[in-house]
Amino acid sequence: MIHAENLTKRYGERTALDSVSFDVKPGLVTGFLGPNGAGKSTTMRLIVGLDRATSGSVTVNGRRYAEHAAPLREVGVLLDAKAVHRGRSAFDHLLAMGATHGIGRKRVDEVIALTGLESVAKKRVGGFSLGMGQRLGIAAALLGDPATLILDEPVNGLDPEGVVWVRNLARHLAREGRTVFLSSHLMSEMAQTADHIIVLGRGRVIADESVETIMARAKGDAVRVRTPHAAQLTPLLAEQSASVTGTAADLLEVHGIPAARIGEIAAASGVILHELTPLDGSLEDAYMALTQDEVEYRDTAAAAPTPEVVR
Ligand SMILES: Nc1ncnc2c1ncn2[C@@H]1O[C@H](COP(=O)(O)OP(=O)(O)OP(=O)(O)O)[C@@H](O)[C@H]1O
Numbered sequence: 001m002i003h004a005e006n007l008t009k010r011y012g013e014r015t016a017l018d019s020v021s022f023d024v025k026p027g028l029v030t031g032f033l034g035p036n037g038a039g040k041s042t043t044m045r046l047i048v049g050l051d052r053a054t055s056g057s058v059t060v061n062g063r064r065y066a067e068h069a070a071p072l073r074e075v076g077v078l079l080d081a082k083a084v085h086r087g088r089s090a091f092d093h094l095l096a097m098g099a100t101h102g103i104g105r106k107r108v109d110e111v112i113a114l115t116g117l118e119s120v121a122k123k124r125v126g127g128f129s130l131g132m133g134q135r136l137g138i139a140a141a142l143l144g145d146p147a148t149l150i151l152d153e154p155v156n157g158l159d160p161e162g163v164v165w166v167r168n169l170a171r172h173l174a175r176e177g178r179t180v181f182l183s184s185h186l187m188s189e190m191a192q193t194a195d196h197i198i199v200l201g202r203g204r205v206i207a208d209e210s211v212e213t214i215m216a217r218a219k220g221d222a223v224r225v226r227t228p229h230a231a232q233l234t235p236l237l238a239e240q241s242a243s244v245t246g247t248a249a250d251l252l253e254v255h256g257i258p259a260a261r262i263g264e265i266a267a268a269s270g271v272i273l274h275e276l277t278p279l280d281g282s283l284e285d286a287y288m289a290l291t292q293d294e295v296e297y298r299d300t301a302a303a304a305p306t307p308e309v310v311r
Contacts, residue, residue: 001026001179002047002148006056009042009203016042018203019056024181026147029174031194031211032183035291038200040183041079044152048077060148072101076141078134078151086126090117090136093125098143107143115139116165130157138166149173151182155189167193191215191283199287201294211283218281218289223259225252225266226275233271240265250274 002024009017017039024030034040045051047058049065057064060075068074085093094108112121115135120128125136134157141149151170155163163186170193174180184190190197190211197214199207207214227233230252234244242256254262259278266273 001062002058002060002150002181003062004043004047004056004058007043007046007053007058008055009039009046009051010054015203017046017053020200020203020205021056022198022205022208024148024179024198025196026179027174027177028195029170029180029182029193030196030198031190032181032198032200033185033187033190033287034200035294037202038294039203040200041152043200044077044079044150044181044183047150048075048079050079070101070144072097072103072144072146074144074146074148076144076146076149078137078141078154080137080152086124088125089122090125090128090139091121093136094139094143097140101144103143107145111139111142114142114169131159131162134158135162138169146178148179149181151180153184154182155184155186163189187282187284187287197283199290201291206294207290214286215281215283218283218286220279220281220285221255221258222279223254223257223262224275224277224279225254225262225273226250227252227266227271227273229271232269233266236265236269236271237262253279 005021007017007020008015020039020043032040032043042051046053047060047065060068065071065075088096091108091112094111095105098104098108112118115138117132117135117139120132125133128136134154138151138154141151155166158166167189170180170182174195194211196210197207198205225233228250230246230250234246234252237244237254237257240257240261242254245253247253259276263273263276
């Protein structure tokens with residue numbers, strides 16, 4: 001459990017975090033989202049005592065990180081996967097970390113196996129690819145078998161198989177009752193991994209909700225209709241105040257009336273339908289809507305109104 005209360009961090013004139021409060025609960029994967037510069041890394045650094053808050057407080061499992069006698073056993077952290085002695089092997093790196101907490105070879109071997117690093121465990125970390133470095137960072141986070149895991153961009157640099165592996169691992173750790181807090185810019189990945197989402201924008205919490213709630217809000221009223229009689233159906237739907245966009249010769253996107261009504265109108269006129277699909281909103285849509293005023297750097301093309309899109 002992570003509990004942040006009115007957490008504020010200023011760097012000179014710049015307010016990186018502005019009275020941020022949230023709880024990250026056990027048994028769930030909580031995703032931490034926000035545009036570049038929103039304050040995610042700052043928050044994670046404050047949680048593990050790598051930086052000092054200007055005001056407010058944050059505790060992990062009921063205590064400030066520095067107050068834990070054996071922090072590795074309480075909180076596993078992946079913040080900067082490159083912050084490793086590059087001349088050491090992965091095995092020696094983990095063994096040296098474990099030595100500070102009485103963690104021995106057996107557990108080191110276990111986390112090496114768990115993260116798929118067996119074949120490179122004796123190689124110098126300096127020669128590791130980005131993905132191998134990420135796996136080593138995750139191995140280090142798991143070393144103390146902690147109840148809380150904080151992973152900053154854990155899928156960064158991983159190949160598709162590695163991404164799925166992190167997803168399954170995060171979900172498995174949460175099912176075991178652990179608190180799993182992870183940041184990512186990959187929205188589709190977050191939608192499949194997280195149960196709950198906290199979104200920061202310019203140093204403030206702008207959403208703290210279940211993924212289900214956020215997605216339900218994003219759900220639009222669009223319906224995809226595939227028909228060989230698109231030209232005949234379009235005016236019939238328009239008569240019912242629907243807005244219709246042709247996205248291909250036989251494909252329409254319809255807004256303003258439900259799928260069932262579209263089916264009835266088509267049937268009444270003998271129009272054959274090959275597909276009638278209500279379209280779900282995506283976490284990406286929801287995130288974009290939430291953060292549209294919060295982005296620190298935006299190029300003007302990206303800020304232009306979105307044209308009709310084929311989904
Ligand atoms: N050491 C520092 N000195 C001065 N300003 C800083 C420092 N660290 C962070 N900041 C500023 O604080 C704000 C929050 O930065 P932070 O790195 O926490 O954002 P983030 O959400 O992690 O971004 P990203 O997605 O790009 O990693 C930014 O405006 C950043 O420029």
